Amino acid sequence: MAQTFQLRPYQNQAATFLYERDRAMILAPVGAGKTAITLTAMEEMLFDGIVNRWLVVAPKRVCTDVWPVEAPKWSGIVPALAVGTPAQRTAAIESDASVVVINYDNLDKLKDLSSFDGVVFDELTRLKNPSGKRYKALEKIMSTMRIRWGLTGSFTSNGLEDVFGQCKIIDQGLLGRAKGAFLQQYFICTNRDFGQWVPAAGALEQVMKRIRPATFVLEPGEYKDKLPPCHVTEVRVALDDRAPYERMKRDYVVRFGDDQIVAQNAAAVTTKLQQMASGFVYSRDGGAGSIWFSRHKFDRLEELLAENQRANTLVAYTYLEELAELKRRFPHAQTMDDDNVIERWNRGEVELLLAHPKSAGHGLNLQHGGCHMVFLSLPWSLELYEQTVGRLHRSGQTKDVWVYVMLTEKSIDERIWAALHDKRAVSDIALEELKNE
Known part of the structure; x- marks a missing residue:
């Protein structure tokens, strides 16, 4: 199907950036058109014979409600969806489709990706943990993927430490292979027993400088007027009634009639207090039973x-x-x-x-x-x-x-x-x- 929409100039620049790099990341805020940018570059790669087959990895709802909807708007690509039952996933992967879309939760179920030579990670922050099950499973089977692109809205949404895993899955040459070495270079350990690290002075700037050549940043000024x-x-x-909230905050315990709600530690009391800020509290862990007071x-x-x-x-x-x-x-x-x-x-x-x-x-x-x-x-x-x-x-x-x-x-x-x-x-x-x- 012929595409029905045209990229804006800033989006074309980003698509060209991807096309010219085997390993690259797009950092663009929500709504800037990362999917459209990537579909354009993917189709050009397929047309020029640089990539024979793409695997797109995304959150499940994005797999089902975004990529199939956006693909005909921006390209002639008809993606196969490897979402659902094992039989449906197998059928999609073994199909003749040039683009297969799969959700992150199914990564650890994949056994062979040798038919793919390009991969796109949509919402790259899902791979921020290099010790995670899906991350390790993916690393073992993606050696055939020469072209690796990542899409994200923010590398550092929860801290600088998140950057390492995202960059490693794209290109180990950016920040190295070992997270321990990364931490030693850019962080200071504040508690070895609990593995707590804080960034050293200037670490953020140094890390961003290292990954800048592989990263296209869509600056707000480029699209905010759109x-x-x-x-x-x-x-x-x-x-x-503030009394129950204040008792929980002070004593980690509050009583409603015959029910006594106890927070076992500081983390638990934080959760209880957020519930109580909305006017209720779960009476038992796991969300079973609740008491409303406001x-x-x-x-x-x-x-x-x-x-x-x-x-x-x-x-x-x-x-x-x-x-x-x-x-x-x-x-x-x-x-x-x-x-x-x-x-x-x-x-x-x-x-x-x-x-x-x-x-x-x-x-x-x-x-x-x-x-x-x-x-x-x-x-x-x-x-x-x-x-x-x-x-x-x-x-x-x-x-x-x-x-x-x-x-x-x-x-x-x-x-x-x-x-x-x-x-x-x-x-x-x-x-x-x-x-x-």
Whole structure:
């Protein structure tokens, strides 16, 4: 099928960058068109006989809802999907398709990739852990892949240490083969018993300088005028009753009638406090049973939706109990698991779409169905936050995007929000160091 869209000039530059390099990475914020850029370069590689067959590795929902949809828009590629049952995966891999798309969770099930000589890692941060099961399984069988490209929105969303694994899978010549040597060179060990390392002075700049030749950075100035503004608004709300929250924070224990909720350690109390900032707490570990003591966020959400004239809105949640309360309050709401929900949302037929950042955090095109988003609670991951915002604020959006962040006053919500801003500062420094000269 002939392509129906044309790349913008900055996207063509990125596609050329990929075409000219066997090992390369594209660092581009959400909505900048990484998939379109890569499809263009992939098709040119196939046409010129440089690559005979591509393997694309991506999060599952991106495999099913992004690559098959975007491919006919930007190329003549018809990808085969190695997603689903073992038989379906085998059929796709053994097919004659020049491009096969598979999800990260199935990497450790692959036995032979000798028919592929090119690979694209969409959302490269999924491979930040070189000691992980899928990473090790992939390393053993990808020797035939001469061409290796990675796509990401941020190498350093959770810290500089994440960069090593991502670069190693693309090109071991960038930062070396051994993570231990990488840590010794660029970090200072603060606790050997727990393997805690902090970057040495100037480490971020040094690492970015090392990987710059293999990285194309799509600078904000290149595309920001192509997108409408994104307005982020804090919506502060007060707990109806602060006493339970303060007791948990102080004593790691709180009692509701006959139920006693205990946090075993600091990590557990952090989780409990985030739940309580939303007005509930799980009564047992594993999310079995919950106790509600405040509906402040949900009451404010109702008001906010009414204030926006019931405009189509994406609501991001963290806990299943939050989802359950959203469904109780808004029976008409849809989730990412409902049939054809992405298509219906983009046709403007879904007033309220409920999504966990992990299920809506990568690659999905939701910009055609609405321009309002509410974070009922926040993820700790900057990458997930930015990727979720990027479902609406991306190429093709025609209206101003409004992001509402609900924060319970004097709670851990404020700490999480501040932590995301701190991580953003690190990412901004990395971006500055990586700018192509």
